[in-house]
Each structure stands twice: as C-alpha cells, then as structure tokens.
Amino acid sequence: MGLGSAARSGVAVAAWSEAEGSAIIGRHIGRPGPLLPILHDLQTAFGCVSAEAVVAVAEALNLTRAEVHGVVGFYRDFRRAPAGRHVLKLCRAEACQSMGGEVLARQLLDRFAIGWDGTTADGRLTVEATYCLGLCACAPAAMLDGQPIGRLDRATLDDIVREVEP
Amino acid sequence: MTTRILVPGDAAARAVGADRVAAALQAGIERRGLAAAIVRTGSRGLFWLEPMVEVExxxxxxxxGPVAAADVAGLLDAGLLEGKPHALRLGRPEEIPFLKRQTRVTFARCGIVDPQSLDDYRAHGGYRGLARARELGPAGTVAEVTASGLRGRGGAGFPAGVKWQTAADTPAGTKYIVCNADEGDSGTYADRMLMEGDPFAVIEGMTIAGYAVGAAMGYLYIRSEYPDAILAMERAIATARHAGVLDGFGLEVRVGAGAYVCGEETALLESIEGRRGQVRAKPPLPAHRGLFGRPTVVNNLVTLATVPAILADGAAAYAALGTGRSRGTMPIQLAGNVRHGGLFEAPFGLTLGKLVETVGGGTASGRPVRAVQVGGPLGAYFPPALFDTPFDYEAFAARDGLVGHGGVVVFDDTVDMAHQARFALEFCGIESCGKCTPCRIGAVRGKETVDRILAGENRDANLALIEDLCQTLRDGSLCALGGFTPFPVMSAIRHFPEDFRRRRLPATVA
Structure with missing residues (x-):
C-alpha cells in the first residue's frame, strides 16, 4: 500500500537572503500583530528562523532581538536550523497512546537511530513529537510532509521508510 | 445525467486513503466512459468506515465503506453508480445506527454538502440564521443566544449569551470576534471536521456574533497541525468575501505555532498580537479588554458554528434539547481504542457507558474497557464503575471530571494508569507557558514524584505529596492547564490505586 497520491519530494528551502527576507517581512508589516505570520512565512521560505532572520525582523518591527528570540523559542513550530528533507510528525498524545503509538514510534526511531526531534545523519528525515493531529478516531496518527497518515501499523511504517528513501 | 459520487476530503479520511480512492474512481470513470463526477465532501464522522464513499x-x-483503492474496480463492476449490492455496501447512510441515533444540529451539513460551495450551503439552510439575526436586531440576537442556553463548547461551558452581552454593553468602538480553533485536546476533532466539512457555518456564526456585539473584525485562530482546515477556511472566506455575504465584516485566519496553551483564550490573544503565548491574569475579562486592548468575544469554533442553527430555528428548539443546565446538543468525539470511533452529536444526558459500549461498541482491540478519559488531556480518567455518569457539565464536575470539548478517549485493560498520570504531568510541563509557578515547576516536580512511586520509593509519602501538589496546582494556577492537570492525575490515583502499588521491573520505569 502506498501512502498517497501527493508526490513527496520533501521540502525545498532557500538559503537566507536579506532581500527576500525583507520582502516577506514587508508583506505583513502594516497588519496588526504581524510577528507570527512573518515567522511562519520566513520558515516556509528558508526552512527555519535563523539568527540573521531574527535580527531583520527585530529591526523591521522595532522590537528587541530578545523579544523576537523569545517568541521564536516559545513556539514548537519554529526552528533555529532547517529540518531534514522530510519531516515526520508522530502523535504522542493519549488517543494515539491507547492504540499502541508509543511502541510504533520507538520502533521507527530505533530504525533510523535517532531520538525525538532528531534528524538522521544523512539529513533525509526529521522525526518530531506532536501532541494531537485531530485524527484521533484513526489512531495512531502521523503527518509526513504535511500529509496525514492514520491507523499507523508496521506496514504503514515500512511505507514511510520507503517514502523517505534517498 | 451525471451521477455524483461523494468521497470525503476530510483529513482523517485522507489519512486512511480517501485520496487514493478518489483517484482510482476518477481513473475508472474515465476508462469506462461513465457519466459521473466526484465531489469531495467533509466526513460524516463514521471513521471506522472511512474512506466511506456515497453515490447519489x-x-x-x-x-x-471502508473502501480501499483496490476495491474500486470491483465496485464499478458491481454497479456502484446505481447503488447496487456489494460486500462493502452499507445502504442509506442515514439508516446506519451510529448516524440514526444522532441529533445533528451543529453537524447537520457536515459530510453532506460540498464544503466549498456557497450555493450548496444556502441550499441546506445556510444564511437563514444571519437573516433572522438582522430581523431581530443586535440586542434581540444576543437575547436569542442567551435564551438557547448555549454554553462554551471549548471546555469552560460559560454561557455564550452572557459573554456576548458583556461585550455588547461596552461603549461602541473597535471590538473583535475571535474564534478559537486551537483544538489541541487529544481525542477531539470536531473543530477540524467543521472547518473542513462546513466552513461557511463558521463564517456565518462569526458574522452573526460581530453583528450582535458591534464588532467589525474577526480573527479565526487555527492550530498549525491542521493544514487542511487552514486551507479550507481561507478558501471559504475568500469565496464569502467575493460573494458579498460578509457584508463589511472583516475576517482573517491566524495560524498557531504548536503551543497547546494558546487554546486558553488570553494566551491565544497574546499569540495573535505577536507575543509568547502566555496567559493573562483576569480581570480584565477579554469581553472588556481583549485583543489589542479592545472588547473581544472569544468563542470556541463549535460554539460559533452552532449559532446559525440556533438563530435559524429559534432558541426554544435548541433549548428543548439536553438536560439540566446543559442545553442543546454536544458533538461528542469517540476516539482512541474504540471499535466505532467517530463524531456523535446528541443532546446532553446520554450516559458515558451508553456512549462507550453501545454507540462506540467497546474497544477496537476487543479487550475489556478499563479507563475512559473525557475532556482531553486535562480531563479525568473514569473507570467502568462510573459509566452511569450522564454527559452533562454539572454531572461530570460532580464526579471530579469535566466534559471539556467533548473528547472521549477509550483505553483497554493493557493501559498502565500510573504511566497515564505521569504523562499528564509531563504534558503540563512541556506545554506550560511558564507564567505561574505551580504549573511551571509543579508539573516537573510532580512527574519526578510519580517516577519515585514507580520505582517503589516511599510510596505512601510520595502519593500524599502528589495529592498535596495537585491541590496547589488546582488552587494556585492562573489557567486551566495547571488548574486541571490534577483531574487526570488524581482520578488515576483514586480509581486505579493498584497501578501505583504494583512491583515493576526497573526497565519499565519511566
């Protein structure tokens, strides 16, 4: 069984560029409460919110670097460095626990020899812990590069492993 | 004539292969030259039958259902387009007992309409509520919501009409409607289903709220774990704006960033404003000083999506359903280790046992039910001995539990309740916003103490310490994250004491 019709080549991101970063910031600057939309868009473009990005955002919004850094650090979504080419979010919350999600998660992590929120040495996969994907009647659940996967079992794990092959 | 085939586009249906089924159907239709078109709907919420395909x-x-891509050729051969017999044929969906037993008010259209079609929304009763609100006027609309008895479906159960009245009574000026779709509780997916399956109901509900309290701008805060819902709402808002049905009401989606605590209304407001999602002390109430310091109504998505139906059919019809002070219906979400997991909307008052055993059909594993967590990660674990508890805000509170956002997570007899208590404290520690000490530090110390109990160190003294700590969390925390973590912890200790006292191999500790 394959995982889905959507082609998953992984997430393509560019290296930080002052010009592109400023353009992204400029798109939001007049809005009320622009910081989170800016950080989301910067991460989509560059794969993370880098130290350079924090400086650029702080200057543009007239905030201190510490304030921006504090927001970036508070939210689990924002990364300081890019993730692997594929990102797998595995749900660790109660509904998925009740269906044996923790055992499956452990098997997958061992297979790639990484821990939670770790990236494989070859950079092909990051596995992140998440607490609920809203797929709780189809537990255990996961999300690979934004695509939902339910009723996780050994066979679907094998599919995921194949999907992220280099 | 073209036959319509309906395949859910709901994220949970997609998670179990609905896209592959839709693609196989499309290919089959083209290869056979059939006059049929595929429409992607929301889900009916019968998830053990997903992907569930319907044909008109x-x-x-x-x-x-459940249909796999490999079944499609056989289904077309058997005469799917005419509704002919097949091993997977379920008959008329309304006659499936799980659906037949329900009273769908909030979810009346979900799984039936094309979620992105405004015409379909109107054809199924959409925008009747807003029309009636305009007849009643702003004050009459608030009175109608108050009379319906609708309480906040996010978990707190605060009367929606009272909240609206408070905001309406503030002097005219900039006010906001904020829809809380930061549905972080494990075992819940009602917000997600509505956004994906009936987004115009959310839009209409927010528009009515804005009209009633005098707010011209609304923000819809959706958690980032719901990419499909974000897309569905953005598309529907663009459609509504283009069609002119927003009538000057500004509406914008804001995306969360992976912080559970932002489901707390004041942390959510901080997040929209661009800060760390830290809880604000109350007062002031958001209805007096909320978003950007302005009067703000913050309502859960289910609450707002129920408003159009209440206005359309009248407060009396809604208030006639339910029990005690819990009026109307509750979209209950059966999840976890349950045979028939799904969305079950019913008037308040069904017992927990009936929900789990009769509606849910017991566990998915076939083993006995041992515990049920109701109301998300901050809800209590109930043993079968408490299955006579009716689904009702006050009845759950009387048994040291909560209804919350309506999630019911079932566990079989392999569950280790000491582990679940430890997880509740660990989760509180991970998600604590850090503002108040009981939550920030208490959660971590609590987890360490459970670890000592699991290791067999001074069990009685450490259990007493946990109880003392839970009292501090309950009485001393700023919000429900720290304040309600004692529910899962203490219910596990009270109802499953044996799990805290048995001998364990060192390797199974932590």
Whole structure:
C-alpha cells in the first residue's frame, strides 16, 4: 500500500537572503500583530528562523532581538536550523497512546537511530513529537510532509521508510 | 445525467486513503466512459468506515465503506453508480445506527454538502440564521443566544449569551470576534471536521456574533497541525468575501505555532498580537479588554458554528434539547481504542457507558474497557464503575471530571494508569507557558514524584505529596492547564490505586 497520491519530494528551502527576507517581512508589516505570520512565512521560505532572520525582523518591527528570540523559542513550530528533507510528525498524545503509538514510534526511531526531534545523519528525515493531529478516531496518527497518515501499523511504517528513501 | 459520487476530503479520511480512492474512481470513470463526477465532501464522522464513499441514486444516497483503492474496480463492476449490492455496501447512510441515533444540529451539513460551495450551503439552510439575526436586531440576537442556553463548547461551558452581552454593553468602538480553533485536546476533532466539512457555518456564526456585539473584525485562530482546515477556511472566506455575504465584516485566519496553551483564550490573544503565548491574569475579562486592548468575544469554533442553527430555528428548539443546565446538543468525539470511533452529536444526558459500549461498541482491540478519559488531556480518567455518569457539565464536575470539548478517549485493560498520570504531568510541563509557578515547576516536580512511586520509593509519602501538589496546582494556577492537570492525575490515583502499588521491573520505569 502506498501512502498517497501527493508526490513527496520533501521540502525545498532557500538559503537566507536579506532581500527576500525583507520582502516577506514587508508583506505583513502594516497588519496588526504581524510577528507570527512573518515567522511562519520566513520558515516556509528558508526552512527555519535563523539568527540573521531574527535580527531583520527585530529591526523591521522595532522590537528587541530578545523579544523576537523569545517568541521564536516559545513556539514548537519554529526552528533555529532547517529540518531534514522530510519531516515526520508522530502523535504522542493519549488517543494515539491507547492504540499502541508509543511502541510504533520507538520502533521507527530505533530504525533510523535517532531520538525525538532528531534528524538522521544523512539529513533525509526529521522525526518530531506532536501532541494531537485531530485524527484521533484513526489512531495512531502521523503527518509526513504535511500529509496525514492514520491507523499507523508496521506496514504503514515500512511505507514511510520507503517514502523517505534517498 | 451525471451521477455524483461523494468521497470525503476530510483529513482523517485522507489519512486512511480517501485520496487514493478518489483517484482510482476518477481513473475508472474515465476508462469506462461513465457519466459521473466526484465531489469531495467533509466526513460524516463514521471513521471506522472511512474512506466511506456515497453515490447519489434515484433512491437517495447509498454508502459503501471502508473502501480501499483496490476495491474500486470491483465496485464499478458491481454497479456502484446505481447503488447496487456489494460486500462493502452499507445502504442509506442515514439508516446506519451510529448516524440514526444522532441529533445533528451543529453537524447537520457536515459530510453532506460540498464544503466549498456557497450555493450548496444556502441550499441546506445556510444564511437563514444571519437573516433572522438582522430581523431581530443586535440586542434581540444576543437575547436569542442567551435564551438557547448555549454554553462554551471549548471546555469552560460559560454561557455564550452572557459573554456576548458583556461585550455588547461596552461603549461602541473597535471590538473583535475571535474564534478559537486551537483544538489541541487529544481525542477531539470536531473543530477540524467543521472547518473542513462546513466552513461557511463558521463564517456565518462569526458574522452573526460581530453583528450582535458591534464588532467589525474577526480573527479565526487555527492550530498549525491542521493544514487542511487552514486551507479550507481561507478558501471559504475568500469565496464569502467575493460573494458579498460578509457584508463589511472583516475576517482573517491566524495560524498557531504548536503551543497547546494558546487554546486558553488570553494566551491565544497574546499569540495573535505577536507575543509568547502566555496567559493573562483576569480581570480584565477579554469581553472588556481583549485583543489589542479592545472588547473581544472569544468563542470556541463549535460554539460559533452552532449559532446559525440556533438563530435559524429559534432558541426554544435548541433549548428543548439536553438536560439540566446543559442545553442543546454536544458533538461528542469517540476516539482512541474504540471499535466505532467517530463524531456523535446528541443532546446532553446520554450516559458515558451508553456512549462507550453501545454507540462506540467497546474497544477496537476487543479487550475489556478499563479507563475512559473525557475532556482531553486535562480531563479525568473514569473507570467502568462510573459509566452511569450522564454527559452533562454539572454531572461530570460532580464526579471530579469535566466534559471539556467533548473528547472521549477509550483505553483497554493493557493501559498502565500510573504511566497515564505521569504523562499528564509531563504534558503540563512541556506545554506550560511558564507564567505561574505551580504549573511551571509543579508539573516537573510532580512527574519526578510519580517516577519515585514507580520505582517503589516511599510510596505512601510520595502519593500524599502528589495529592498535596495537585491541590496547589488546582488552587494556585492562573489557567486551566495547571488548574486541571490534577483531574487526570488524581482520578488515576483514586480509581486505579493498584497501578501505583504494583512491583515493576526497573526497565519499565519511566
């Protein structure tokens, strides 16, 4: 069984560029409460919110670097460095626990020899812990590069492993 | 005539292969030159039958499920388009007992309409609520919501009409409607289903709220774990704006960033404003000083999506349903280790046992039910001995539990309740916003103490310490994250004491 019709080549991101970063910031600057939309868009473009990005955002919004850094650090979504080419979010919350999600998660992590929120040495996969994907009647659940996967079992794990092959 | 085939586009249906089924159907239709078109709907919420495919026949809709892509050729051969017999044929969806037992008010359209079609929304009763609100006027609309008895479906159960009245009574000026779709509780997916399956109901509900309290701008805060819902809402808002049905009401989606605590209304407001999602002390109430310091109504998505139906059919019809002070219906979400997991909307008052055993059909594993967590990660674990508890805000509170956002997570007899208590404290520690000490530090110390109990160190003294700590968390925390973590912890200790006292191999500790 394959995982889905959507082609998953992984997430393509560019290296930080002052010009592109400023353009992204400029798109939001007049809005009320622009910081989170800016950080989301910067991460989509560059794969993370880098130290350079924090400086650029702080200057543009007239905030201190510490304030921006504090927001970036508070939210689990924002990364300081890019993730692997594929990102797998595995749900660790109660509904998925009740269906044996923790055992499956452990098997997958061992297979790639990484821990939670770790990236494989070859950079092909990051596995992140998440607490609920809203797929709780189809537990255990996961999300690979934004695509939902339910009723996780050994066979679907094998599919995921194949999907992220280099 | 073109036959319509309905395949859910709901994220949970997609998670179990609905896209592959839709693609196989499309290919089959083209290869055979059939006059049929595929429409992606929301889900009916019968997740053990997903992907559930429906076909419109002369006798109404006929459902088949669970359909795999490999079944499609056989289904077309058997006469899917005419609703002919097949091993996967379920018959008329409305006759499936799980659906037949329900009273769908909030979810009346979910799984039935094309979620992105404003015409379909109107054809199924959409925008009747807003029209009636305009007849009643702003004050009459608030009075109608108050009379319906609708309480906040996010978990707190605060009367929606009182909240609206408070905001309406503030002097005219900039006010906001904020829809809380930061549905972080494990075992819940009602917000997600509505956004994906009936987004115009959310939009209409927010528009009515804005009209009633005098707010011209609304923000819809959706958690980032719901990419499909974000897309569905953004598309529907663009459609509504283009069609002119927003009538000057500004509406914008804001995306969360992976912080559970932002489901707390004041942390959510901080997040929209661009800060760390830290809880604000109350007062002031958001209805007095909320978003950007302005009067703000913050309502859960289910609450707002129920408003159009209340206005359309009248407060009395809604208030006639339910029990005690819990009026109307509750979309209950059966999840976890349950045979028939799904969305079950019913008037308040069904017992927990009936929900789990009769509606849910017991566990998915076939083993006995040992515990049920109701109301998300901050809800209590109930043993079968408490299955006579009716689904009702006050009845759950009386048994040291909560209804919350309506999630019911079932566990079989392999569950280790000491582990679940430890997880509740660990989760509180991970998600604590850090503002108040009991939550920030208490959660971590609590987890360490459970670890000592699991290791067999001074069990009685450490259990007493946990109880003392839970009292501090309950009485001393700023919000429900720290304040309610004692529910899962203490219910596990009270109802499953044996799990805290048995001998364990060192390797199974932590």
């Amino acid at each position: 026949t002369a006798d109404g809709r006929i459902a088949y």
